[in-house]
Amino acid sequence: MPPSFNPYQRAKxxxxxxxxxxxxxxxxxxxxxxxxxxxxxxxVKPPYEWREILYQCYxxxxxxxxxxxxxxxxxxxxxxxxxxxxxAEFGAISLIPGMISVSxxxxxxxxxxxxxxxxxxxxxxxxxxxxxxxxxQIDAMxxxxxxxxxxxxxxxxxxxxxxxxxxxxxxxxIAMYGGFLAMNIHDTMTLRHFxxxxxxxxxxxxxxxxIIKTFFFGFVVGLIGCYNGYQARRGTESVGLSANAxxxxxxxxxxxxxxxAAQITDLL
Amino acid sequence: MTDKHHDPVISIQGLKKSFxxxxxxxxxxxxxxxxxxxxxxxxxxxxxxxxxxxxxxxEYPDEGEIKVFDQDISQLRYDELNALRVRVGFLxxxxxxxxxxxxxxxxxxxxxxxxxxxxxEKKEAVITEMLxxxxxxxxxxxxxxxxxxxxxxxxxxxxTLILRPEIMLYDEPTTGLDTAxxxxxxxxxxxxxxxxxxxxxxxxHDMSCAKLTADRIVILKEGIxxxxxxxxxxxxSEDEWVRSFFY
Numbered sequence: 364m365p366p367s368f369n370p371y372q373r374a375k376x377x378x379x380x381x382x383x384x385x386x387x388x389x390x391x392x393x394x395x396x397x398x399x400x401x402x403x404x405x406x407v408k409p410p411y412e413w414r415e416i417l418y419q420c421y422x423x424x425x426x427x428x429x430x431x432x433x434x435x436x437x438x439x440x441x442x443x444x445x446x447x448x449x450x451a452e453f454g455a456i457s458l459i460p461g462m463i464s465v466s467x468x469x470x471x472x473x474x475x476x477x478x479x480x481x482x483x484x485x486x487x488x489x490x491x492x493x494x495x496x497x498x499x500q501i502d503a504m505x506x507x508x509x510x511x512x513x514x515x516x517x518x519x520x521x522x523x524x525x526x527x528x529x530x531x532x533x534x535x536x537i538a539m540y541g542g543f544l545a546m547n548i549h550d551t552m553t554l555r556h557f558x559x560x561x562x563x564x565x566x567x568x569x570x571x572x573x574i575i576k577t578f579f580f581g582f583v584v585g586l587i588g589c590y591n592g593y594q595a596r597r598g599t600e601s602v603g604l605s606a607n608a609x610x611x612x613x614x615x616x617x618x619x620x621x622x623x624a625a626q627i628t629d630l631l
Numbered sequence: 632m633t634d635k636h637h638d639p640v641i642s643i644q645g646l647k648k649s650f651x652x653x654x655x656x657x658x659x660x661x662x663x664x665x666x667x668x669x670x671x672x673x674x675x676x677x678x679x680x681x682x683x684x685x686x687x688x689x690e691y692p693d694e695g696e697i698k699v700f701d702q703d704i705s706q707l708r709y710d711e712l713n714a715l716r717v718r719v720g721f722l723x724x725x726x727x728x729x730x731x732x733x734x735x736x737x738x739x740x741x742x743x744x745x746x747x748x749x750x751x752e753k754k755e756a757v758i759t760e761m762l763x764x765x766x767x768x769x770x771x772x773x774x775x776x777x778x779x780x781x782x783x784x785x786x787x788x789x790x791t792l793i794l795r796p797e798i799m800l801y802d803e804p805t806t807g808l809d810t811a812x813x814x815x816x817x818x819x820x821x822x823x824x825x826x827x828x829x830x831x832x833x834x835x836h837d838m839s840c841a842k843l844t845a846d847r848i849v850i851l852k853e854g855i856x857x858x859x860x861x862x863x864x865x866x867x868s869e870d871e872w873v874r875s876f877f878y
């Protein structure tokens with residue numbers, strides 16, 4: 364028979380549980396900061412793993428182009444189709460390219476790219492490093508006098524930091540092309556006309572902060588993916604948990620960075 | 632040959648290690664001499680694996696001193712520890728092959744790091760020699776997932792030996808293998824020890840492996856050494872618990 368508690372005892376248990384969760388959260392956040400600190404310490408140290416960095420760039424960048432291209436194309440099409448009726452009501456169809464370009468370049472392109480990378484790349488890194496940890500491959504590197512942090516974490520985090528901005532730029536371009544095709548479902552607009560309208564609305568302040576924030580997105584996707592893989596303990600269950608935690612934590616981090624970036628841009 | 636007249640290559644004094652409230656090692660004193668294979672026996676949870684992980688800095692002792700080639704492990708900086716690690720090979724229980732790399736890449740990986748001046752041809756020759764040692768020349772382009780347990784152990788041994796370590800640490804080298812393969816791995820360990828004059832510590836539950844490879848055996852019980860001697864001496868021990876390993 365389960366023990367019965369009075370309301371005071373139940374509240375006390377609840378508070379204790381919440382306090383434990385909060386402690387674990389701050390403990391994890393502290394560990395992540397230490398992990399990031401170690402990254403900055405290790406990234407400048409030789410040997411530079413060019414071969415592994417290039418391989419990871421290939422995995423992160425080239426291997427994600429189809430998925431990023433497809434989703435951003437759909438995004439551009441959907442955005443245009445859904446915006447058109449409201450714009451038509453105000454007789455402002457000619458403003459659609461500019462509206463699409465500003466929303467895609469400033470927000471939708473970078474964020475959607477980062478979120479897709481959280482799912483595709485962050486989870487892969489979490490699971491891969493988690494499995495390596497569980498099967499003692501990371502220990503094997505350590506005892507072979509090869510710094511596993513340098514070889515695994517630095518290379519992967521650098522690859523995501525460099526590749527996600529490129530993927531975001533690609534996503535922006537494809538989303539705008541998708542928008543152009545969607546415009547031509549009901550109206551007739553030449554490619555030149557569309558892009559003159561789209562790029563004419565874009566300002567330096569739209570492009571630069573958006574690109575800068577994608578470097579931060581890339582950094583957190585790689586770092587949090589690797590961090591969660593490194594935290595895996597014994598057993599296959601922890602590999603799944605690492606992958607899952609990598610996706611959740613990096614997605615939240617992307618939104619937090621995006622919010623901060625919006626606030627900072629707003630001040631400029 | 633074991634040479635007890637020289638200084639030990641590994642010396643452990645008063646080693647203690649706890650995980651939270653659980654004291655795993657309660658004061659271990661051990662020495663391993665050049666050319667000797669010391670087999671460490673003990674039931675699961677007696678701290679055998681923790682003991683050898685402390686020797687390569689994968690775990691750090693709470694108390695006590697570990698000297699490998701007369702260098703105190705806990706006093707070494709990271710780069711000094713890495714220099715020492717090159718001289719100490721570690722064969723993991725599940726071989727721990729890098730599963731995203733082929734057998735060749737697994738073997739060339741440590742060479743690329745630690746033998747930078749070695750030419751590509753020389754590296755190939757060393758890899759071939761190591762694969763010949765373990766009898767798996769044909770597996771050079773296979774992925775680890777395609778290897779059997781015994782083959783993975785052999786490749787793991789080849790990868791560990793490729794840097795020509797002076798000390799080998801074997802963590803349950805025959806666990807999970809059938810009797811015939813276990814015997815082959817044990818014989819391979821003896822052959823490699825003779826060929827490269829390696830000193831070693833072997834953690835095992837497998838008495839046939841212990842019989843074949845041990846120059847000396849120590850038995851751990853609840854984190855302390857309770858018996859030490861040759862296979863035959865311990866088999867005739869007056870302690871019923873010690874004899875129980877040999878039934």
